[in-house]
Amino acid sequence: MSHAHVTQAELSRAIRNIPDFPKPGIQFKDITPVLADARLFAGSIELLAGKYQPGDVDSVVGIDARGFIFAAAVALRLKAGFVPVRKKGKLPYQTHEESYDLEYGSNTVAIHTDAVSKGARVLLVDDLLATGGTAAAAVSLIDKLGGKILEISFLIELAALSGRSKLKHHPVRSLIVY
Secondary structure, three states, X not given: OOOOOOOHHHHHHHOEEEXXXXXXXXXXXXXXXXXXXXXXXXXXXXXXXXXXXXXXXXXXXXXXXXXXXXXXXXXXXXXXXXXXXXXXXXXXXXXXEEEEEOOOOEEEEEEEOOOOOOOXXXXXXXXXXXXXXXXXXXXXXXXXXXXXXXXXXXXXXXXXXXXXXXXXXXXXXXXXXX
């Protein structure tokens, strides 16, 4: 089964829009139809890996929780390590933490202190770029460990929320922009 030639338009058509989830006014982008279709899932991984080939990337960092699905598969595709950035309190070893503001309150993410070695070439992958707070916090954690971010790749970007502006020191690539 060939997964070459999956287009961004095909992925976009497969993503379900769920109005008013999880609360009124939110248009939730449901990626599960992409995951359930082997060809589309494989194609999304190829597109997220982009121009990178095995040997180009040392670590693929994924963000809790849907980002793990894509980042782990990209890491496998690129023969690179996978590093999770998790919600505070979920990682068992020593961590660095970074807090960021949400619409109401704040959130904290963490990374193991030995997860990325100094100078490691890192691809940061997540399913969705919205306000950019989570991704910016992950960037800060990778920077703290001395990782070199090659690119930040998202399956989906919600352009109206301007998350890209929080990531302006790194190349950002989104497969589908709403």
